[in-house]
Amino acid sequence: MQCDIKKISAEKTHAIRHPMLRQGRPIEDCVFDGDKDPQTIHLGAFIENKLVGILSAYQKNTSAFNVKESYQIRGVAVLTTAHRKGIGRALMAHIEQILQQRKIDLIWLNARITAVDFYTALAYQQKGNAFEIEGIGTHYCFYKILK
Template sequence: MSQSDPQPLRAGPGDIAVRDVALSATKDLRARVLRNHIPGSPAHTPSDDLADTWHLGAFRGDRLVGVVTVFPQDAPGHPGVPAQRFRFMAVEPSEQGTGAGSALMKEVIGRARARGDRLLWANGRDTALDFYVRLGFEVADESFTESNLPHHVVVRRIS
C-alpha cells in the first residue's frame, strides 16, 4: 500500500452489541478460531451443558464476530471465593483488535460482578496474555500446555 492509499477502516467497539446466545451459535467460531490447529478436535466440553453456564456473542450488525462461554468454578489458589471461569473466547480473525473481545469481556465482568462473584479467570493462551493484562488480569507464573499451545492462568478481581 502506498502512502497515498487510504488505510483500511476498522470499526470501533461502539459498533459491537453483546447479547446472550445459544451454545449452538458458538461452535462454528470456536472450532475455526480455537481448534483450527487440531482438525477434528471438539469445540465442546461438559461445562457447556451445566445449568449455570452462559454463552455470549458479540455482534457487528447481524454478524456474530465473537463468542465466550462462562460458568461458575473456583479459581486456582482461591478455593471458596465466588468466581466465574470463561472458556472458548474467540473473535473472528478479521475482527481482532476492533473491540469485539473487549466488549465481550466488559459484559462478562459486569455480569459476574452483578452476580456477586469476586474473581474471573481462564486458562489464557500465551498469544492473548497482553489482551488480558490490558483488561486488568494478573498472569500466573507457571506456564502449561493445553490444546497443544502454551497457556497461563489469568485471574481478575472484580469485587
C-alpha cells in the same frame, strides 16, 4: 467499533470456536465440559447481525484461589477479520458486569501465550508459571478480582 452483545446458545459458539480455537479438529471438539450447565453463560458479539465474537463463562472454582465463588472464562475468540476493533474487550467487559451483579468474587482463565497481551491490557493478573495444555500449547493462568 460498535457491536451488540447478547446471550447465545452453546451450539452457536461453534461457528467461531471451530475456525478460531479448534481449527482442523473434529467439530465435536467444540463441545466443552459444562457448556449445558444452567449457570454457564455464552455471549456473542454481533456486527450488523453477524456473529463475530464469542465468550463462555463457567461456574467453577480452582484450588489456585481461595474464594467462595469464581467463574472460569473459556472460548474467547473473535473472527480474524474483526481483530483489534475492541470486540474482545467489549465481550470481557460485558461478562464482568454480569458476574459482578451476581456477586461473583473472581474471574479466572487459562490464556494461550498469544492472548497474554490481550488479558494484560484488560487488567488481568498472571498467576503461577506457564503450563502446557496437550494439543493446544503453552498457557498462563490469569485472574481478576471482582468488587
